[in-house]
Amino acid sequence: MDLTDLATFRAVAFTRSMTRAAEMLGTVQSNVTQRIRRLEARLGGALFDRGRGGITLTPAGLRLLPYAERIAVLVGEAGAAMRDDGTANGPLRLGSLETTAALRLPGLLASFSKAYPAVDLSIETGTAAELLVAVRAGRVDLAFVPAPIEGDDLESRVVVTEELVLITPPDASGLAALAGCRIKTLVLRIGCAYRARLERLVAAEGGSLRVMEFGTIDGILGCVAAGLGITMLPRGVAEPWQRAGRVAIHALPPADAMVPTHLVRRRDGFASTAVTRFLSHVAAASL
Amino acid sequence: MDLTDLATFRAVAFTRSMTRAAEMLGTVQSNVTQRIRRLEARLGGALFDRGRGGITLTPAGLRLLPYAERIAVLVGEAGAAMRDDGTANGPLRLGSLETTAALRLPGLLASFSKAYPAVDLSIETGTAAELLVAVRAGRVDLAFVPAPIEGDDLESRVVVTEELVLITPPDASGLAALAGCRIKTLVLRIGCAYRARLERLVAAEGGSLRVMEFGTIDGILGCVAAGLGITMLPRGVAEPWQRAGRVAIHALPPADAMVPTHLVRRRDGFASTAVTRFLSHVAAASL
DNA sequence: AATATCAAATCATTTTCCATGATGGTCGAC
DNA sequence: GTCGACCATCATGGAAAATGATTTGATATT
Numbered sequence: 001m002d003l004t005d006l007a008t009f010r011a012v013a014f015t016r017s018m019t020r021a022a023e024m025l026g027t028v029q030s031n032v033t034q035r036i037r038r039l040e041a042r043l044g045g046a047l048f049d050r051g052r053g054g055i056t057l058t059p060a061g062l063r064l065l066p067y068a069e070r071i072a073v074l075v076g077e078a079g080a081a082m083r084d085d086g087t088a089n090g091p092l093r094l095g096s097l098e099t100t101a102a103l104r105l106p107g108l109l110a111s112f113s114k115a116y117p118a119v120d121l122s123i124e125t126g127t128a129a130e131l132l133v134a135v136r137a138g139r140v141d142l143a144f145v146p147a148p149i150e151g152d153d154l155e156s157r158v159v160v161t162e163e164l165v166l167i168t169p170p171d172a173s174g175l176a177a178l179a180g181c182r183i184k185t186l187v188l189r190i191g192c193a194y195r196a197r198l199e200r201l202v203a204a205e206g207g208s209l210r211v212m213e214f215g216t217i218d219g220i221l222g223c224v225a226a227g228l229g230i231t232m233l234p235r236g237v238a239e240p241w242q243r244a245g246r247v248a249i250h251a252l253p254p255a256d257a258m259v260p261t262h263l264v265r266r267r268d269g270f271a272s273t274a275v276t277r278f279l280s281h282v283a284a285a286s287l
Numbered sequence: 288m289d290l291t292d293l294a295t296f297r298a299v300a301f302t303r304s305m306t307r308a309a310e311m312l313g314t315v316q317s318n319v320t321q322r323i324r325r326l327e328a329r330l331g332g333a334l335f336d337r338g339r340g341g342i343t344l345t346p347a348g349l350r351l352l353p354y355a356e357r358i359a360v361l362v363g364e365a366g367a368a369m370r371d372d373g374t375a376n377g378p379l380r381l382g383s384l385e386t387t388a389a390l391r392l393p394g395l396l397a398s399f400s401k402a403y404p405a406v407d408l409s410i411e412t413g414t415a416a417e418l419l420v421a422v423r424a425g426r427v428d429l430a431f432v433p434a435p436i437e438g439d440d441l442e443s444r445v446v447v448t449e450e451l452v453l454i455t456p457p458d459a460s461g462l463a464a465l466a467g468c469r470i471k472t473l474v475l476r477i478g479c480a481y482r483a484r485l486e487r488l489v490a491a492e493g494g495s496l497r498v499m500e501f502g503t504i505d506g507i508l509g510c511v512a513a514g515l516g517i518t519m520l521p522r523g524v525a526e527p528w529q530r531a532g533r534v535a536i537h538a539l540p541p542a543d544a545m546v547p548t549h550l551v552r553r554r555d556g557f558a559s560t561a562v563t564r565f566l567s568h569v570a571a572a573s574l
Numbered sequence: 575a576a577t578a579t580c581a582a583a584t585c586a587t588t589t590t591c592c593a594t595g596a597t598g599g600t601c602g603a604c
Numbered sequence: 605g606t607c608g609a610c611c612a613t614c615a616t617g618g619a620a621a622a623t624g625a626t627t628t629g630a631t632a633t634t
Binding site: 304305306316317319320321324337341342 | 580581582583584585
């Protein structure tokens with residue numbers, strides 16, 4: 001079995017087309033066909049059903065796919081492990097919620113980057129669910145996500161606890177005003193972790209929600225300031241806007257408000273020196 | 288990175304010689320040299336120190352080796368997973384203590400083999416520690432080992448509890464006779480799991496041990512019968528010899544005597560249909 | 575010091591393998 | 605029917621791998 005064959009297999013499974021897999025891999029269709037056929041011959045069974053309108057994985061192919069993924073991840077890590085010479089260098093891929101990125105990371109990354117200039121930091125933002133997928137797939141080394149983390153293949157540590165607050169236009173009253181109303185709420189992304197909390201809270205007060213999705217935090221706050229709706233964000237993100245008098249902040253009952261942020265990583269993944277250093281850097285810094 | 292390169296790397300690391308690695312792989316030395324050099328060039332660092340009297344792994348090579356092993360295991364399992372069509376067939380590799388193999392397995396294997404004739408059973412015997420290594424390395428699918436099992440990468444289930452008994456020549460008295468004596472004991476292998484118990488027991492009575500190592504259970508029992516020393520084995524193994532009047536069996540206090548035998552497997556390993564069937568077969572059978 | 579020995583590196587040659595582009599076949603849409 | 609999309613097949617040039625012979629280097633032996 002050849003690693004190139006496995007990569008080809010993954011590409012075909014992903015695109016469900018040999019032709020598209022070929023261009024994804026930067027090669028020609030006949031090459032893909034040949035590799036797949038050879039792989040099938042070697043393994044002694046069909047991996048794809050060639051049918052009308054594209055090709056689909058056979059049961060055997062379905063069983064092989066997760067192994068192909070795991071092997072690909074492992075091969076990538078093998079190279080990283082070998083290259084790691086005990087000094088913190090190379091890439092360090094972080095994942096984070098947009099709010100965490102805006103609120104907590106700038107100072108942290110600046111000091112870490114100053115301490116370890118040889119590390120290439122990169123940050124990917126997304127919802128908690130997306131980040132966990134990325135960690136599991138090995139696309140990011142570490143991710144900051146709000147609890148809870150399920151699954152024993154991941155290892156996590158609470159690094160900071162955010163206080164979520166309700167954010168309204170400056171003239172609105174607090175939580176009580178939610179009762180019975182039909183309120184427009186503004187969220188960052190559809191899968192946003194804070195959204196569920198906001199929905200629960202509003203529902204508990206007898207209100208109901210309409211949701212608007214935004215791409216940026218400033219966009220949300222700007223619209224709240226303009227009276228378009230309400231939102232729920234960490235206190236630190238909203239405070240500058242409050243001080244400017246553009247929005248009002250309303251504290252929530254602690255049971256609803258406190259969200260621990262975990263720094264999570266794959267348990268069986270390779271912990272590069274850069275990862276190790278970052279973990280202790282986070283532990284030493286007070287976020 | 289090529290899988291063949293990784294295989295040659297493993298072979299060289301294992302044999303600590305390119306020449307011997309070559310013959311292990313069925314190729315020529317120059318080929319091995321070239322592959323290693325190419326691998327080193329691609330990964331950007333030396334894997335071996337070519338020094339006086341053979342070659343040794345560099346730190347980078349040491350870091351790479353466990354990945355090479357894991358990838359090799361995974362590739363093997365990938366093939367098995369793909370081939371598995373839901374019927375129990377193909378190889379099923381079991382590990383067991385010699386005593387368990389003699390006492391518990393014959394009936395079990397006979398009935399399983401009759402129920403699933405397409406499964407190729409093979410058994411490897413060794414000490415508990417050796418068996419756990421074999422399970423972790425993927426050399427065996429399932430192993431029968433005495434407790435305790437440590438590590439959360441393994442999954443185990445108690446399948447039977449053995450009663451260990453003290454075995455002496457027919458004319459000897461029981462445990463009390465150990466006090467203050469210097470006794471020759473007979474064990475199967477140096478790392479034998481029962482040995483530690485025997486030592487503890489004798490030490491508690493104020494005796495001390497000299498150990499003789501044997502290759503077979505019958506060898507041990509024969510020597511005990513001949514008055515050469517004492518041993519400790521599961522009751523079932525010794526009973527035929529007792530009935531023949533050749534040895535005496537002395538029960539031990541239950542706290543020392545009862546040893547649960549676990550059936551253990553890798554948690555993240557691929558459970559072939561044959562493995563699944565064997566597990567339920569064991570659960571159904573009364574050992 | 576000369577040399578025998580052993581293992582790895584190097585080199586030239588043969589062989590194998592692979593990517594490519596062209597072509598053919600099949601199925602569905604129009 | 606014909607066109608378009610898609611995969612299979614085939615021949616070929618080129619690249620990479622395996623091979624056997626040779627060289628280099630280190631070590632032990634006398």
